Amino acid sequence: MGLEPCRWVLAARPGKELKVSDFALEAFTPPELRDGEVRVRIEHHTVAPGVRAKLMEKTYEDMVQVGEPIPGNGVGVVEASRHPDFAPGDPVCGFLGWASVAVLPGRTLEKLDPGLFGGGVPTSAAVGVLGMAGLTAYFGLLRIGRLQAGETVLVSSAAGAVGSLVGQIARIHDCEVIGVAGSDGKCADILANSGYDAAVNYRARPDLAAAIRDARPEGVDVFFDNVGGDTLNAGFANLRTFGRIVVCGAMSRYDGGDAGVMPALKPGMRQTVQAFVTPDFAADFPAARLQLAKWLREGKLKHRPTVIPGIERAAEAFVGQFNGETGPRPIVSVD
Amino acid sequence: MGLEPCRWVLAARPGKELKVSDFALEAFTPPELRDGEVRVRIEHHTVAPGVRAKLMEKTYEDMVQVGEPIPGNGVGVVEASRHPDFAPGDPVCGFLGWASVAVLPGRTLEKLDPGLFGGGVPTSAAVGVLGMAGLTAYFGLLRIGRLQAGETVLVSSAAGAVGSLVGQIARIHDCEVIGVAGSDGKCADILANSGYDAAVNYRARPDLAAAIRDARPEGVDVFFDNVGGDTLNAGFANLRTFGRIVVCGAMSRYDGGDAGVMPALKPGMRQTVQAFVTPDFAADFPAARLQLAKWLREGKLKHRPTVIPGIERAAEAFVGQFNGETGPRPIVSVD
Numbered sequence: 001m002g003l004e005p006c007r008w009v010l011a012a013r014p015g016k017e018l019k020v021s022d023f024a025l026e027a028f029t030p031p032e033l034r035d036g037e038v039r040v041r042i043e044h045h046t047v048a049p050g051v052r053a054k055l056m057e058k059t060y061e062d063m064v065q066v067g068e069p070i071p072g073n074g075v076g077v078v079e080a081s082r083h084p085d086f087a088p089g090d091p092v093c094g095f096l097g098w099a100s101v102a103v104l105p106g107r108t109l110e111k112l113d114p115g116l117f118g119g120g121v122p123t124s125a126a127v128g129v130l131g132m133a134g135l136t137a138y139f140g141l142l143r144i145g146r147l148q149a150g151e152t153v154l155v156s157s158a159a160g161a162v163g164s165l166v167g168q169i170a171r172i173h174d175c176e177v178i179g180v181a182g183s184d185g186k187c188a189d190i191l192a193n194s195g196y197d198a199a200v201n202y203r204a205r206p207d208l209a210a211a212i213r214d215a216r217p218e219g220v221d222v223f224f225d226n227v228g229g230d231t232l233n234a235g236f237a238n239l240r241t242f243g244r245i246v247v248c249g250a251m252s253r254y255d256g257g258d259a260g261v262m263p264a265l266k267p268g269m270r271q272t273v274q275a276f277v278t279p280d281f282a283a284d285f286p287a288a289r290l291q292l293a294k295w296l297r298e299g300k301l302k303h304r305p306t307v308i309p310g311i312e313r314a315a316e317a318f319v320g321q322f323n324g325e326t327g328p329r330p331i332v333s334v335d
Numbered sequence: 336m337g338l339e340p341c342r343w344v345l346a347a348r349p350g351k352e353l354k355v356s357d358f359a360l361e362a363f364t365p366p367e368l369r370d371g372e373v374r375v376r377i378e379h380h381t382v383a384p385g386v387r388a389k390l391m392e393k394t395y396e397d398m399v400q401v402g403e404p405i406p407g408n409g410v411g412v413v414e415a416s417r418h419p420d421f422a423p424g425d426p427v428c429g430f431l432g433w434a435s436v437a438v439l440p441g442r443t444l445e446k447l448d449p450g451l452f453g454g455g456v457p458t459s460a461a462v463g464v465l466g467m468a469g470l471t472a473y474f475g476l477l478r479i480g481r482l483q484a485g486e487t488v489l490v491s492s493a494a495g496a497v498g499s500l501v502g503q504i505a506r507i508h509d510c511e512v513i514g515v516a517g518s519d520g521k522c523a524d525i526l527a528n529s530g531y532d533a534a535v536n537y538r539a540r541p542d543l544a545a546a547i548r549d550a551r552p553e554g555v556d557v558f559f560d561n562v563g564g565d566t567l568n569a570g571f572a573n574l575r576t577f578g579r580i581v582v583c584g585a586m587s588r589y590d591g592g593d594a595g596v597m598p599a600l601k602p603g604m605r606q607t608v609q610a611f612v613t614p615d616f617a618a619d620f621p622a623a624r625l626q627l628a629k630w631l632r633e634g635k636l637k638h639r640p641t642v643i644p645g646i647e648r649a650a651e652a653f654v655g656q657f658n659g660e661t662g663p664r665p666i667v668s669v670d
Contacts, residue, residue: 232599247600261596264567265582265610274607275600 003335005030007099008070008314014055018322022055023070023315030103033082038106042096042334044124045074047308047318047326048132048161070098070314075112075126086111093126098314100334113286116293122303124331129165129296129303130289132278133329136248137165137224138288139281144274145222145246152176152216154235155196157226159186161305161329162248164194166224168301171195175222178215180208180231182324189328193302208234224248229260236262239271247275305331338670340365342434343405343649349390353657357390358405358650365438368417373441377431377669379459380409382643382653383467383496405433405649410447410461421446428461433649435669448621451628457638459666464500464631464638465624468664471583471613472500472559473623479611480557480581487511487551489570490531492561494521496640496664497583499529501559503636506530510557513550515543515566517659524663528637543569559583564595571597574606582610640666 004027011024030039051072054064064070074096078086083106086092094109096102116130117123128134140162141147153170157163158179167190170177179196181187187199198215205211212220212234219240225232226248239245265271281288295301306327308317311334320326339362346359365374386407389399399405409431413421418441421427429444431437451465452458463469475497476482488505492498493514502525505512514531516522522534533550540546547555547569554575560567561583574580600606616623630636641662643652646669655661 228599247602259599259601262599264563264594264597265608266594267582267610267612270611270615272607272609273600274609275602276605277602280605 003100003311005099005101006311007097007101008311010055010064010066010068010070013066014052018052018055018319020315020319023318025312025315028099028101030101033080033103036083036105036107037081037103038078038083038086038092038109039080039101039103040074040076040092040094040096040109041079042074042076042100042102044076044127044334045072045096045098045311045314045332046127046131046133046161047098047314047321047330047332048072049318049321051318052322071095072098073127073132074099074102075123075131076102081106083107091117091123091126093131098311098332100311110285113289116289119297121293121296124305124307124333125293125296125303127331128161128305128329129301130292133161134165134292135281135285135288136162136278137169138292139278139284140224140246140248140276141166141169141222143281144276145224145244147173147175147222149174151221152178152218152240154178154180154212154216154220154223154238155226156180156224156231156235158190158194158196158199159328160226163224163226164190164304164329165301167194167196169295170222172295172300176216178212178220180212180227180235186328193304202231209237212238219243222246232260232262239269241268242270244271245273247273305329308332311335338435338646340434340436341646342432342436343646345390345399345401345403345405348401349387353387353390353654355650355654358653360647360650363434363436365436368415368438371418371440371442372416372438373413373418373421373427373444374415374436374438375409375411375427375429375431375444376414377409377411377435377437379411379462379669380407380431380433380646380649380667381462381467381496382433382649382656382665382667383407384653384656386653387657406430407433408462408467409434409437410458410466411437416441418442426452426458426461428466433646433667435646445620448624451624454632456628456631459640459642459668460628460631460638462666463496463640463664464636465627467613468496469500469627470616470620470623471497472504473627474613474616474619475559475581475583475611476501476504476557478616479609480559480579482508482510482557484509486556487513487553487575489513489515489547489551489555489558489573490561491515491559491566491570493525493529493531493534494663495561498559498561499525499639499664500636502529502531504630505557507630507635511551513547513555515547515562515570521663528639537566544572547573554578557581567595567597574604576603577605579606580608582608640664643667646670 007028075093078090091112159181178198190196200211223235342363410428413425426447494516513533525531535546558570559581
């Protein structure tokens with residue numbers, strides 16, 4: 001590794017519009033290891049849009065203060081360890097941050113089964129299809145959504161890291177999948193590559209509820225919502241009796257507003273709306289990763305991130321997600 | 336039985352305000368039995384507030400047309416049968432209507448385990464604690480609400496047929512229970528008789544959300560909502576992380592409006608809102624009735640309906656529920 005140790009920190013509290021200058025890349029000398037700690041050389045990290053909420057307002061995890069490092073999932077290799085479960089060379093993933101190196105307690109890391117990789121499964125998959133995106137799609141659709149074979153699934157932000165996997169996992173379960181995305185290009189992409197049967201460009205159809213109805217007049221059984229706000233309501237209008245809404249990310253809420261409203265449920269419709277965050281299923285991550293890796297090897301799941309080469313481009317890649325300039329499913333390749 | 340066969344029918348489509356004159360009691364000559372049918376002499380029937388929706392607007396079951404009989408659960412004894420599973424003298428329950436006699440297909444009836452009754456469990460319990468009210472409380476709280484020991488439960492319409500049982504079942508599970516009711520008398524009643532630890536009179540506290548917060552500043556884990564509308568929102572404002580809202584009846588919606596809105600869920604709060612109707616659990620009714628009857632015999636559950644003597648008072652008892660003139664948990668004793 002020819003890279004000087006470095007990490008991204010919050011340079012300024014973002015206003016309503018996020019700017020690259022809200023972030024700063026600084027040299028970072030990792031501290032000496034204390035008992036129980038591990039030093040990790042980071043290979044890849046995410047720039048997940050969900051991080052934005054932590055920069056703006058109080059969420060379920062602590063908000064980031066100005067000067068503090070930017071959080072994010074990463075995958076890397078142990079360089080040094082004072083924790084009995086980790087040795088140099090071990091592949092690990094965890095909340096490593098937007099950085100080239102991290103020192104953190106071993107108990108916050110997961111050692112990855114080396115058997116997950118190879119056979120067409122790259123290490124970067126650990127922060128993509130085998131990382132939070134894949135685990136979120138998996139647990140959201142199967143546990144929260146209680147997906148049954150043959151049902152119809154609606155997904156918002158369908159071209160995103162999570163949505164592109166939700167479509168594929170739904171198809172593996174013999175379900176029809178309708179995606180909502182923000183451009184004709186994204187719609188074409190998910191139809192070609194992510195298992196979607198129909199796609200709606202919400203920018204081209206001001207009445208999104210009607211557009212979804214046109215795509216699937218019978219309505220949908222599961223709505224995996226990554227957006228919230230008007231999109232949530234448009235999907236809700238198409239939810240069938242016994243339908244489930246999986247409230248996952250909330251892109252529209254990252255602008256600092258509240259979550260807005262949705263229709264109150266009517267008993268006779270027997271519908272469920274449930275919000276979740278993926279870490280609640282941590283105990284079942286290893287089993288889910290094995291299943292996801294199996295689907296990858298079988299060719300049922302595809303892993304197609306936009307790899308951003310160079311940690312110096314992380315802030316640009318992050319901000320670009322909110323104005324459409326960043327390609328789909330970005331993963332930053334550190335070195 | 337000295338009573339001439341009779342039944343209540345809808346005399347006029349109700350306007351915004353329900354009137355006794357919207358109903359008419361008419362003589363009714365039961366038709367000859369056809370193959371598969373059973374004639375039941377009805378002993379008790381409910382005047383459940385949920386029926387109102389069927390008189391007003393299309394719901395999950397067909398609406399009642401003018402001239403048609405009023406639906407309702409009842410318990411009675413088989414008088415004659417052309418169905419192999421039923422014989423004269425069998426105790427049965429089912430959707431018998433507001434009537435003194437009913438002829439209907441045997442497949443729509445449930446034969447009651449005679450072992451449910453006796454030892455302090457009267458036959459009328461079949462349309463109360465062992466009927467839809469008890470089954471609704473049981474499945475709503477335990478299956479939809481996924482109640483855990485030690486949690487805090489909020490119940491609206493807490494003095495109603497369902498709510499008074501929800502409180503008691505929650506207490507059986509070592510939970511704290513807060514009830515919302517519409518008068519000081521009802522609040523005193525649920526504190527004394529239905530297992531409630533705290534009670535809020537919503538008529539005395541215009542800001543219901545604040546009143547609930549005063550009663551339980553830590554918030555609630557399960558909100559069993561029998562009301563909807565503003566009450567739903569007031570309870571929602573007090574729902575903790577991982578909290579569940581059980582959307583059961585909808586008294587406030589029986590006035591013909593739509594269901595209104597509620598806050599959109601935030602992922603980090605991991606909350607669930609789920610609507611249900613009790614018949615979805617029909618396969619598990621016998622087991623649930625046995626459990627409820629066991630609690631009754633052990634003195635953990637109390638069955639305290641307001642028994643309205645005489646079928647001629649059914650419409651008055653029904654309408655009186657919406658203006659507070661009818662006592663709690665009304666059951667009409669036919670003869």
